[in-house]
Amino acid sequence: MRLAFFGGIYSNHLALAAAIADARSRGVDAMWCLGDLGGFGPHPDRTCELIRNNNVSVVQGNYDHSIGHGLNDCQCGYTDPRDNHFAQLSYDYTLTHNCDDHRTWMRTLPAQQRVEFDGVRLLLCHGSPRRTNEFLWDSTTSTQFLAKMCDNNACDVILGTHTGLHWQRTWDERGAVSTKSRGFINVGVLGRPENDGTINVWYTLLRTGGDVGAGEAPLPWEVEFVPLIYDHERLACEMRDERLPDEFIQTILTGWWTTCLEVLPSKERRRGQW
Amino acid sequence: MNSVANPEQLPIVELGSLDELWFQVAGTRCNLSCTHCFISCSPHNDSFGFLSFEEVERRLLEAVEWGVKEFYFTGGEPFLNPQLVAMLERTLAFGPATVLTNGTVLKPEWLERLRAAEQGSLYSLEFRVSIDGPTPELNDPIRGPRTFERAMQGVDLLVQFGFLPIVTMTRVWDEGQDHEILGRFRDVLRQRGYGRARLKVLPRLLLGAEANRTCGYSSSDRVTAEMLIGYDKSQLVCQHSRVVTDRGIAVCPILIDSPGAILGDTLQAANRSFAVTHGACATCYQFGAICTNPSHK
Ligand code: SF4
Ligand code: SF4
Ligand SMILES: [Fe+2]
Numbered sequence: 392m393r394l395a396f397f398g399g400i401y402s403n404h405l406a407l408a409a410a411i412a413d414a415r416s417r418g419v420d421a422m423w424c425l426g427d428l429g430g431f432g433p434h435p436d437r438t439c440e441l442i443r444n445n446n447v448s449v450v451q452g453n454y455d456h457s458i459g460h461g462l463n464d465c466q467c468g469y470t471d472p473r474d475n476h477f478a479q480l481s482y483d484y485t486l487t488h489n490c491d492d493h494r495t496w497m498r499t500l501p502a503q504q505r506v507e508f509d510g511v512r513l514l515l516c517h518g519s520p521r522r523t524n525e526f527l528w529d530s531t532t533s534t535q536f537l538a539k540m541c542d543n544n545a546c547d548v549i550l551g552t553h554t555g556l557h558w559q560r561t562w563d564e565r566g567a568v569s570t571k572s573r574g575f576i577n578v579g580v581l582g583r584p585e586n587d588g589t590i591n592v593w594y595t596l597l598r599t600g601g602d603v604g605a606g607e608a609p610l611p612w613e614v615e616f617v618p619l620i621y622d623h624e625r626l627a628c629e630m631r632d633e634r635l636p637d638e639f640i641q642t643i644l645t646g647w648w649t650t651c652l653e654v655l656p657s658k659e660r661r662r663g664q665w
Numbered sequence: 666m667n668s669v670a671n672p673e674q675l676p677i678v679e680l681g682s683l684d685e686l687w688f689q690v691a692g693t694r695c696n697l698s699c700t701h702c703f704i705s706c707s708p709h710n711d712s713f714g715f716l717s718f719e720e721v722e723r724r725l726l727e728a729v730e731w732g733v734k735e736f737y738f739t740g741g742e743p744f745l746n747p748q749l750v751a752m753l754e755r756t757l758a759f760g761p762a763t764v765l766t767n768g769t770v771l772k773p774e775w776l777e778r779l780r781a782a783e784q785g786s787l788y789s790l791e792f793r794v795s796i797d798g799p800t801p802e803l804n805d806p807i808r809g810p811r812t813f814e815r816a817m818q819g820v821d822l823l824v825q826f827g828f829l830p831i832v833t834m835t836r837v838w839d840e841g842q843d844h845e846i847l848g849r850f851r852d853v854l855r856q857r858g859y860g861r862a863r864l865k866v867l868p869r870l871l872l873g874a875e876a877n878r879t880c881g882y883s884s885s886d887r888v889t890a891e892m893l894i895g896y897d898k899s900q901l902v903c904q905h906s907r908v909v910t911d912r913g914i915a916v917c918p919i920l921i922d923s924p925g926a927i928l929g930d931t932l933q934a935a936n937r938s939f940a941v942t943h944g945a946c947a948t949c950y951q952f953g954a955i956c957t958n959p960s961h962k
Contacts (some may be wrong), residue, residue, distance in 0.1 A: 472844055521682075522899075530789040531735060533760030536684070539732025653863060656761070656789040657829040665861065 392508040393602050395419040396515075396595045398552030399452060400442075401582025402432030402485065403592070407441050409621040410581055410594050417596065425552040426452025426500070426517040429485035430465060430478075431582055431639055433629040439493040451500035452517040452553065453524040458486055459497030466524050469651055477636055477650045484635065505546065509600030511612045514546040518553040527551060527577065529558040530658035537575045538562055548612060550576045550595075555648075556585055556659060557593045557616050576614055583639075584646040586655075586663040591618045591646075674890035675940040678904050683932065684734045686724065687908040687918050690716045690749060691740030697767055698874070699808045701797075701835055703945070704922050705873035706741045713741075713921065714911040718748040718755070724909050725759045727932050735761040735788075739918055744770045750778050757786035765833070768794040768819025769812060776826040792823055792830040793865070797837055799850035807837060817857065824859045831863040868952045870919060870945050882944020892950065893941075900953035901946075907935045919945050 395414035400407050414422055424447050429435040435458075442449060451459075453466045465482045469475050489497075502523060503516040518525035520540060537560055541549060557579030563572045579585065579593030596615040598604070603613050627640045638649040647664040655663070692713035695706035725736070736756050743749050743764050756762045783790040794816060797804045801813035808816075823830045832854065838846060847864050854862040871881050898904045908915040913927040914935035920926040923943055928935035941950070 471847075528789075530787065531761045533732075533734050533788070535729045535760070536732045536734035539682075652861070657791055658783075658789040660829055660861065661827070 392421075392599045393417065393419045394508070394597045394599075395422045396550055396576075396578040396597065397422070397424045397447070397581050398557070398578045398594070399427030399430075399454075399555065399580035399582045400424065400432075400438050401427060401430045401454075401580065402435045402438050403582045403621075403626060404432070404434060404437035404441055405623075405626050406581040406592050406619060406621040407438055410592075410619055411441065411445050411447070413617065413619060414594070414596070419596070422447045423504070423515055424449045425515060425550065425578060426450045426523075427454040427552065427580070427582070428452070428497070429458055429489065430454050430481050431635075432626065433633045433635060435485045435489045436493060439489070439496070443496070448504065449500050450504055450515050450517055451497065451502055451523065454482075454485075455497040455500055456523065457482070458489055459494050459500075461486065461494070467651070467654075469653060471653050474651045474653060477638060480636055481639065484633070509611070511548060511599045512546040513597075514541075514544050514549045516549065516551050518551060520544050520549060524553065526554050526654060527575070528554055528656050528659055529556070529560070529577075531656045532560075532575075534560060534562050538573065540575075541573050547572070548574045548576065548597075550578055550597075552578050552580055554654075555580050555583065557595065559614055559616075572611070574612075574614075579616065581619070583642050583648070586646070586648040586659075588646045588664065589618075590623045590644065591620050593618055676888045676890045676893050676942060676946075677938045678893070678898055678901055678941050679938045680907070680936050681899060681904045683728075683731045683907060683936075684905040685737055685902075686728050686731075686733045686735075686932075687737040687739060687906060688716055688721055688724070688752070689713055689740065689908055689910040689915070689918070689921060690721070690738045690743045690752065691745045692716075692911060693741050693922075694745055695741040695767070696745060696770055697742070697809050697812060700878045701807055701837065701869060701875040703870040703872040703875055703919065710741075715746045715748075716752075716909065716911055718751055720909070720911075721748075721752045722755055724932070725756060728759065731932055733760065735763065737763045737765065737918070739765040742767050742770060744775070750775045753779055753790065754782040757782050757788055757790060761788040761791070763791040763793060765793045765795070766819070767808070767812070768792075768796070768816040768823075768830075771819045771822050773822065773826070776822060776828070780826045780828070790828070792828055793833045794820055794823070794830045795833050795835070796820075797834050798846060799853045803837070803846075807835075820854070820859060821857060829861055829863060831865055833865045833867060835867050835869055837869065868948050870948055872919070872945050873922065882947065886944045886947040888941050888946045888950045896950070897953075901941065901949050903939055903941065903949075907932065919949070 517523045559576045561574040578595035581592045599612045630640045693706045693710040698707035796816045804813040903917040915921040915926045916939045
């Protein structure tokens with residue numbers, strides 16, 4: 392099987408449309424979005440429509456939970472007032488620009504999904520299986536923790552998003568980092584670039600069974616992180632027209648994060664400019 | 666029926682999952698004697714001793730099957746333990762590590778080794794440097810003469826070696842002033858060349874020296890069983906942490922010195938529930954997540 396996974400969209404409907412087209416051109420059998428449809432970008436309705444009209448299955452993110460229930464904020468829990476200021480601006484914008492029908496639909500989204508393909512048991516979630524808004528960063532998540540999480544949830548591969556940076560770790564049944572057997576995959580996000588000075592965003596392909604590339608010992612599954620170019624200048628124009636913060640537009644145009652950096656652990660933070 | 670038999674229900678917190686393992690690596694030994702230290706550390710407090718390298722390594726191996734997510738090193742002042750650098754190098758093979766230091770005793774040769782260790786690891790090595798405000802006038806009366814400047818030099822050194830220290834302050838001011846004080850601290854750090862300042866404010870814990878400095882907890886500062894109904898217990902450190910001390914495994918880094926806080930000699934023995942009946946528990950209950958880094962929550 393060939394499966395496509397999209398992380399947070401953050402209302403980047405242009406990247407989402409490009410990702411759906413790209414995934415289809417690669418012959419995927421099914422597509423998922425792991426939540427956080429809104430925030431950051433313009434016209435949140437357009438993202439919801441694309442998702443719902445293209446047979447993309449969705450797991451609920453913290454943002455979708457908040458917007459669906461009309462809560463006061465996005466539950467990201469920043470402590471820097473500057474971060475909170477911008478987070479609140481985009482949250483309020485997203486809340487008022489989503490129609491009731493989409494919001495009702497968001498409330499019904501599942502917090503996680505389990506699916507099995509070619510004997511590989513997948514668990515799809517937003518942050519972690521135990522908490523929608525848990526940040527699992529590459530540099531602050533031990534392998535034994537991931538191994539235990541897979542064991543506790545009786546699955547082989549856990550897929551999530553939420554942090555905004557894609558990464559993966561694989562290990563064997565005894566918890567040693569090694570060739571694929573079990574794994575954790577952060578599928579990245581379509582919403583904004585990865586704080587590395589490039590303007591592309593990322594999504595993830597997972598192949599199982601006969602679609603796994605030929606290797607010496609055939610693996611049960613394999614991952615490909617796909618860098619995706621889209622019309623980011625048009626997105627910046629739309630954001631300007633909607634009077635969204637210039638700080639956000641700069642991120643789209645430069646590839647560097649400008650807000651909410653406080654949550655990054657030091658290894659991830661050092662890779663950025665700010 | 667049983668509820669009638671047990672009218673005095675205790676506020677019980679189970680260990681949900683052991684996410685963080687702490688090492689009380691310098692015991693209660695510190696080169697400073699801050700007036701608000703909640704375990705009264707000082708150069709002469711030997712109530713808890715140093716951990717050895719072998720002890721830390723044994724616990725790291727034990728931690729694997731528990732699925733521990735990350736490791737914290739505290740004291741006292743961790744860098745007083747001559748084996749700390751070697752311990753951290755070893756720990757970075759098992760998971761991310763965070764050191765809580767007062768920043769006054771750091772040596773370039775240690776930081777050079779630690780930077781190399783972090784670069785060779787999958788994981789982040791974080792430093793939390795305790796400084797209680799953006800000026801000597803705020804900090805020094807609490808932490809001691811010249812400690813502001815000495816700790817800031819520690820921050821400078823860490824930054825020089827490519828680390829991004831998290832400056833951690835105890836709130837010795839009104840909560841309403843947080844915004845202004847954090848802003849001033851960001852400016853001070855920027856002027857010293859640390860533009861990516863990471864800051865964290867902790868509530869005061871009215872224990873140890875701090876209980877003498879101001880006032881301790883009153884009997885009304887208590888968490889009750891009823892208060893825990895519907896409360897997200899993962900806000901409490903004891904729901905997801907344990908502490909290795911030279912006297913056994915303690916329930917949390919805050920209470921090590923309190924009666925009943927040592928739960929056993931192994932992680933297995935320390936995997937039991939705890940009644941959060943201490944005054945400090947009320948502070949945890951009120952503020953939540955007080956011991957973690959900003960990247961966690
Ligand atoms: S607060 Fe920290 S630096 Fe101050 S005496 Fe206690 S352990 Fe030492
Ligand atoms: S002080 Fe806090 S972490 Fe420690 S036992 Fe009480 S509630 Fe738990
Ligand atoms: Fe999220």
